[in-house]
Amino acid sequence: MSTNGAPRSGTEGAALRPARAPETLARHVEPVRDRNEGGARQRGDDTRARVIGQAAACVIEEGFANASASRIAQRAGVTWGVIQYHFGDRAGLFSAVVLAGCEQARASLEQATIPERPIRARVAAVVDAGWHAYGSPLGRASFEILVNTRASRNDDPEHAAQLIEMARGVHRIGARLLADGSQAKPRGHSVEALLWAALRGFALTLMFTPDDYDFASEREALVDVLTAFLE
Numbered sequence: 001m002s003t004n005g006a007p008r009s010g011t012e013g014a015a016l017r018p019a020r021a022p023e024t025l026a027r028h029v030e031p032v033r034d035r036n037e038g039g040a041r042q043r044g045d046d047t048r049a050r051v052i053g054q055a056a057a058c059v060i061e062e063g064f065a066n067a068s069a070s071r072i073a074q075r076a077g078v079t080w081g082v083i084q085y086h087f088g089d090r091a092g093l094f095s096a097v098v099l100a101g102c103e104q105a106r107a108s109l110e111q112a113t114i115p116e117r118p119i120r121a122r123v124a125a126v127v128d129a130g131w132h133a134y135g136s137p138l139g140r141a142s143f144e145i146l147v148n149t150r151a152s153r154n155d156d157p158e159h160a161a162q163l164i165e166m167a168r169g170v171h172r173i174g175a176r177l178l179a180d181g182s183q184a185k186p187r188g189h190s191v192e193a194l195l196w197a198a199l200r201g202f203a204l205t206l207m208f209t210p211d212d213y214d215f216a217s218e219r220e221a222l223v224d225v226l227t228a229f230l231e
Helices: 010-016 039-062 069-076 080-087 090-110 119-134 137-148 157-178 187-208 216-230
Strands: none
Touching: 039 069, 039 080, 039 090, 039 137, 069 080, 069 090, 080 090, 090 119, 090 137, 090 157, 119 137, 119 157, 119 187, 119 216, 137 187, 157 187, 187 216
16 A cells, blocks of 8 residues: 555556565585485485475475475474485475486386387287376475476576486486487487477476376377387
């Protein structure tokens, strides 16, 4: 309200509100103190994993803006001090979620059973492994975090390059799995580019839908397209 009781205009109100700082990610997310050895270290690793899992679930279920450090600590059954010990702050925690998402994607592909023949079965196995990672809570939360912290990375090209290289590492594994014995890599990288673009699109679509959807028919169509190209 103004001093004479009249409401402020929208322009005046906006001028009084401070600009919101862009959300950031931290480069280093290791505990701020050395971990103890033995059982204490194992308990610390278990706690760290639980907090990361709850952070991912909170982002998906309650939205990025509502996933505060205190809310995540409450869900994980720990204190704010525990969050600080393991991650430093909220930015460090979200960096850990993104890193864990990349590691999960890499492990999902490396541990997948990929048949040599027929080509369609090979492609289907790679698509399923990729979707297992990208469509998981950890994968979906990673995408939402990256979308919401994009502005801060524009001013931090080195950190952005690190994140891109992690993604490329996953892409390289997928390309190797898709290639058969007669091809070092699919022609022009077209196949793996389509694979990851489609899977990312499916995962990002889940940000805007109220219910989980497994994109079974869409993934089947993706397998058909990739198989036809490779054959």
